[in-house]
Amino acid sequence: xxxxxxxxxxxxxxxxxxxxxxxxxxxxxxxxxxxxxxxxxxxxxxxxxxxxxxxxxxxxxxxxxxxxxxxxxxxxxxxxxxxxxxxxxxxxxxxxxxxxxxxxxxxxxxxxxxxxxxxxxxxxxxxxxxxxxxxxxxxxxxxxxxxxxxxxxxxxxxxxxxxxxxxxxxxxxxxxxxxxxxxxxxxxxxxxxxxxxxxxxxxxxxxxxxxxxxxxxxxxxxxxxxxxxxxxxxxxxxxxxxxxxxxxxxxxxxxxxxxxxxxxxxxxxxxxxxxxxxxxxxxxxxxxxxxxxxxxxxxxxxxxxxxxxxxxxxxxxxxxxxxxxxxxxxxxxxxxxxxxxxxxxxxxxxxxxxxxxxxxxxxxxxxxxxxxxxxxxxxxxxxxxxxxxxxxxxxxxxxxxxxxxxxxxxxxxxxxxxxxxxxxxxxxxxxxxxxxxxxxxxxxxxxxxxxxxxxxxxxxxxxxxxxxxxxxxxxxxxxx
Amino acid sequence: xxxxxxxxxxxxxxxxxxxxxxxxxxxxxxxxxxxxxxxxxxxxxxxxxxxxxxxxxxxxxxxxxxxxxxxxxxxxxxxxxxxxxxxxxxxxxxxxxxxxxxxxxxxxxxxxxxxxxxxxxxxxxxxxxxxxxxxxxxxxxxxxxxxxxxxxxxxxxxxxxxxxxxxxxxxxxxxxxxxxxxxxxxxxxxxxxxxxxxxxxxxxxxxxxxxxxxxxxxxxxxxxxxxxxxxxxxxxxxxxxxxxxxxxxxxxxxxxxxxxxxxxxxxxxxxxxxxxxxxxxxxxxxxxxxxxxxxxxxxxxxxxxxxxxxxxxxxxxxxxxxxxxxxxxxxxxxxxxxxxxxxxxxxxxxxxxxxxxxxxxxxxxxxxxxxxxxxxxxxxxxxxxxxxxxxxxxxxxxxxxxxxxxxxxxxxxxxxxxxxxxxxxxxxxxxxxxxxxxxxxxxxxxxxxxxxxxxxxxxxxxxxxxxxxxxxxxxxxxxxxxxxxxxxxxxxxxxxxxxxxx
Numbered sequence: 001x002x003x004x005x006x007x008x009x010x011x012x013x014x015x016x017x018x019x020x021x022x023x024x025x026x027x028x029x030x031x032x033x034x035x036x037x038x039x040x041x042x043x044x045x046x047x048x049x050x051x052x053x054x055x056x057x058x059x060x061x062x063x064x065x066x067x068x069x070x071x072x073x074x075x076x077x078x079x080x081x082x083x084x085x086x087x088x089x090x091x092x093x094x095x096x097x098x099x100x101x102x103x104x105x106x107x108x109x110x111x112x113x114x115x116x117x118x119x120x121x122x123x124x125x126x127x128x129x130x131x132x133x134x135x136x137x138x139x140x141x142x143x144x145x146x147x148x149x150x151x152x153x154x155x156x157x158x159x160x161x162x163x164x165x166x167x168x169x170x171x172x173x174x175x176x177x178x179x180x181x182x183x184x185x186x187x188x189x190x191x192x193x194x195x196x197x198x199x200x201x202x203x204x205x206x207x208x209x210x211x212x213x214x215x216x217x218x219x220x221x222x223x224x225x226x227x228x229x230x231x232x233x234x235x236x237x238x239x240x241x242x243x244x245x246x247x248x249x250x251x252x253x254x255x256x257x258x259x260x261x262x263x264x265x266x267x268x269x270x271x272x273x274x275x276x277x278x279x280x281x282x283x284x285x286x287x288x289x290x291x292x293x294x295x296x297x298x299x300x301x302x303x304x305x306x307x308x309x310x311x312x313x314x315x316x317x318x319x320x321x322x323x324x325x326x327x328x329x330x331x332x333x334x335x336x337x338x339x340x341x342x343x344x345x346x347x348x349x350x351x352x353x354x355x356x357x358x359x360x361x362x363x364x365x366x367x368x369x370x371x372x373x374x375x376x377x378x379x380x381x382x383x384x385x386x387x388x389x390x391x392x393x394x395x396x397x398x399x400x401x402x403x404x405x406x407x408x409x410x411x412x413x414x415x416x417x418x419x420x421x422x423x424x425x426x427x428x429x430x431x432x433x434x435x436x437x438x439x440x441x442x443x444x445x446x447x448x449x450x451x452x453x454x455x456x457x458x459x460x461x462x463x464x465x466x467x468x469x470x471x472x473x474x475x476x477x478x479x480x
Numbered sequence: 481x482x483x484x485x486x487x488x489x490x491x492x493x494x495x496x497x498x499x500x501x502x503x504x505x506x507x508x509x510x511x512x513x514x515x516x517x518x519x520x521x522x523x524x525x526x527x528x529x530x531x532x533x534x535x536x537x538x539x540x541x542x543x544x545x546x547x548x549x550x551x552x553x554x555x556x557x558x559x560x561x562x563x564x565x566x567x568x569x570x571x572x573x574x575x576x577x578x579x580x581x582x583x584x585x586x587x588x589x590x591x592x593x594x595x596x597x598x599x600x601x602x603x604x605x606x607x608x609x610x611x612x613x614x615x616x617x618x619x620x621x622x623x624x625x626x627x628x629x630x631x632x633x634x635x636x637x638x639x640x641x642x643x644x645x646x647x648x649x650x651x652x653x654x655x656x657x658x659x660x661x662x663x664x665x666x667x668x669x670x671x672x673x674x675x676x677x678x679x680x681x682x683x684x685x686x687x688x689x690x691x692x693x694x695x696x697x698x699x700x701x702x703x704x705x706x707x708x709x710x711x712x713x714x715x716x717x718x719x720x721x722x723x724x725x726x727x728x729x730x731x732x733x734x735x736x737x738x739x740x741x742x743x744x745x746x747x748x749x750x751x752x753x754x755x756x757x758x759x760x761x762x763x764x765x766x767x768x769x770x771x772x773x774x775x776x777x778x779x780x781x782x783x784x785x786x787x788x789x790x791x792x793x794x795x796x797x798x799x800x801x802x803x804x805x806x807x808x809x810x811x812x813x814x815x816x817x818x819x820x821x822x823x824x825x826x827x828x829x830x831x832x833x834x835x836x837x838x839x840x841x842x843x844x845x846x847x848x849x850x851x852x853x854x855x856x857x858x859x860x861x862x863x864x865x866x867x868x869x870x871x872x873x874x875x876x877x878x879x880x881x882x883x884x885x886x887x888x889x890x891x892x893x894x895x896x897x898x899x900x901x902x903x904x905x906x907x908x909x910x911x912x913x914x915x916x917x918x919x920x921x922x923x924x925x926x927x928x929x930x931x932x933x934x935x936x937x938x939x940x941x942x943x944x945x946x947x948x949x950x951x952x953x954x955x956x957x958x959x960x961x962x963x964x965x966x967x968x969x970x971x972x973x974x975x976x977x978x979x980x981x982x
Binding site: 384389390391395399402403406407420423424425427428431432435439442443 | 602605606607609610613617620621628632635636639640643644646647650651654
């Protein structure tokens with residue numbers, strides 16, 4: 001057996017140029033952090049953000065064309081800009097208050113994780129998938145616990161580390177079973193079909209799929225591996241929460257797409273063989289939808305609310321996978337784009353409000369409609385997009401999800417009907433908890449001692465651009 | 481060209497919202513433009529062999545708009561007229577309130593216009609959803625009483641309904657293979673395509689009836705409506721009860737029209753249920769209306785009650801496989817007339833409250849002596865809402881009742897009824913009336929009920945001793961008279977000459 005059976009032979013160095021660029025930039029910044037003491041630490045996030053933007057532009061078209069990687073690098077650039085905007089707090093916390101400047105680790109770790117995501121989108125086999133996932137995960141552990149002196153942050157880091165280790169173990173177990181039953185690490189339809197149609201290997205192969213899915217669900221934030229999300233989002237520094245909510249989730253779904261596409265191809269050739277997989281995915285989707293959307297209802301902490309919301313949105317994305325249709329690649333990308341466009345700006349707003357109003361409960365939005373009407377409007381559009389109000393990208397994303405659920409399987413099958421009912425309930429629950437923030441913004445009086453909240457030009461600019469994107473995509477989705 | 485009906489109000493909103501243009505004036509200018517444009521569209525779309533392509537494209541780009549569905553011109557007329565009247569008769573409490581009232585009125589109106597003109601089912605749904613948002617915000621911000629609780633409850637209630645509706649619409653589109661209403665019509669009438677298997681059709685029609693039904697306040701999904709209308713600021717109540725609520729009926733009728741003969745199969749399983757529920761609207765909610773002691777609550781409930789007749793027309797229309805054109809015409813007429821009359825009643829109720837500071841029926845009295853014009857106009861609107869001949873509501877209700885007997889042959893109930901069932905077994909006892917015809921017999925009692933509450937309200941408010949609250953009441957101003965009489969005149973016009981628009 002030649003090695004080309006073990007891993008995919010289709011890798012070329014050129015494909016990975018953006019990855020090397022990002023990783024190289026991270027190493028350069030690391031060196032600069034150590035040796036160039038005259039370079040202001042505040043410039044680090046900015047340089048890293050510019051690097052990510054360049055990588056994004058590079059992946060638009062040509063030999064490095066990579067839509068998922070583009071979305072990842074673009075979102076990472078915004079997270080880094082948020083870290084830049086948030087810098088006073090970031091550095092003050094790290095240095096314990098007396099030193100002006102901290103270190104540039106935050107940007108470096110984010111860059112490394114982003115390089116991992118971009119590499120992941122290029123993976124063709126489980127080895128590459130595992131290595132890049134671990135790059136992301138290891139960087140994220142450190143990011144989540146970045147505020148060493150903050151109990152919440154440390155708790156988040158530890159929780160993330162423990163649960164992450166468990167998920168890695170499961171993933172490795174899955175890879176081993178996969179290799180044992182198919183004889184290869186490559187994700188190809190041919191070997192998987194052979195394993196599935198062999199009565200001795202079939203069970204083992206399905207077990208390997210189950211383990212692989214569960215391992216990746218940790219990143220995507222799906223039940224049963226969702227428990228870390230609310231705690232870690234709440235405890236992590238805001239830029240890191242944003243990064244975990246968007247970039248890391250995107251990595252999870254990119255990995256799921258890689259894993260599912262060969263199955264979708266198999267399903268197209270011979271429908272019926274994969275019924276148990278579809279059934280299990282439907283169950284997971286239903287559970288994820290319910291946990292995320294119903295769990296979000298009682299939340300008072302805004303970052304925790306966004307954590308549950310991200311689980312709920314993951315549920316709507318998972319609907320694409322239940323049908324095992326090859327259009328899931330594009331559908332998932334569009335949903336992730338709509339989700340990222342609405343979620344990232346919210347973290348910018350939360351970042352500023354948290355710094356100026358001092359806590360993280362929903363009440364920090366109090367009276368924003370009176371004190372900062374423009375920001376309040378932009379925030380409202382983002383929330384409306386997440387809830388799925390028409391003329392926003394979020395509506396079309398939800399619509400695609402509904403359509404996919406209806407088209408996916410045989411109409412009338414109990415699991416499909418159950419999925420539909422749950423989707424309707426969960427979409428309504430979304431209206432409830434997203435509009436709860438809206439209600440606080442517009443219906444409650446601003447706190448007396450607080451006047452206008454100051455928003456930097458950077459936050460306002462990012463917010464406006466994202467909202468513009470939401471509206472443009474909501475009106476003309478054909479641009480996508 | 482139809483796109484201007486949406487662009488003009490949105491531009492006006494931007495002017496008011498961003499450039500601080502005077503609220504009422506700007507909105508009135510915009511409403512006048514859309515009214516003239518809308519009337520032009522209504523007139524030309526009724527001309528035989530008029531090429532509507534110039535209407536439905538913009539710079540050569542097809543807009544996926546249509547005026548070809550049978551109820552579209554009527555709904556467009558209703559929207560532009562009620563919007564104009566609502567803005568003309570508006571009295572906002574203060575400058576900033578005036579601006580937000582104007583903006584939300586224009587947005588609701590634009591959303592409703594977009595929904596009525598859409599040929600694409602998804603944008604049809606989306607426009608309505610957009611129009612609901614300002615409604616919620618305005619109730620929560622400027623409403624009366626427990627406004628926040630009411631707005632919140634309405635949001636969740638209608639949000640759930642919209643999701644159910646969306647599921648039904650998407651399922652229908654998938655089964656038909658198209659999202660365009662006119663293409664659906666062509667597919668059914670030319671190729672005889674059916675929307676799926678009987679089971680699928682049962683699911684689709686159930687979702688559609690539950691979704692649209694909640695939006696139109698079909699019994700028992702009606703409990704959001706009366707509190708919301710009672711709490712909403714006047715222009716919002718006028719637009720929502722008068723115009724936006726017709727969206728659900730418009731959707732049901734348009735889809736039934738588009739599916740033509742297939743509509744009978746689609747809704748067959750639910751017909752009996754629908755007939756019972758609509759009687760719940762007419763009789764149950766009718767008695768609830770009689771028991772109300774506040775004018776706004778009474779008007780809200782009466783609006784819910786009258787929806788029962790429209791569902792009756794729908795039942796008659798679908799059981800006839802879409803051949804019962806009289807039912808469609810009657811429903812169109814009643815939708816228009818009900819929209820005009822309920823908007824007029826809410827407008828005048830707002831003016832009564834503004835003058836006397838109360839809407840409790842027992843605290844009012846003898847108002848006609850102090851404000852005779854108000855009394856006359858309210859009387860006119862009340863009579864229209866009861867269904868007095870020579871007013872438009874009468875034409876609609878009469879046509880609906882009549883249409884239920886179209887094609888009915890005494891003794892041959894299975895021709896008109898919906899097959900076997902509980903209602904049919906009663907009907908065989910009653911001389912072979914079909915279930916639809918039987919339903920008419922019960923629904924006719926609703927006419928008496930509405931006469932009871934409306935006449936009693938008019939007597940309490942306008943006749944008798946002058947109550948303390950009505951002592952120093954100012955007369956109606958010129959613009960107030962104008963806006964109410966515009967609606968009243970149309971009610972009278974279409975009551976005398978219904979052939980003008982049908």
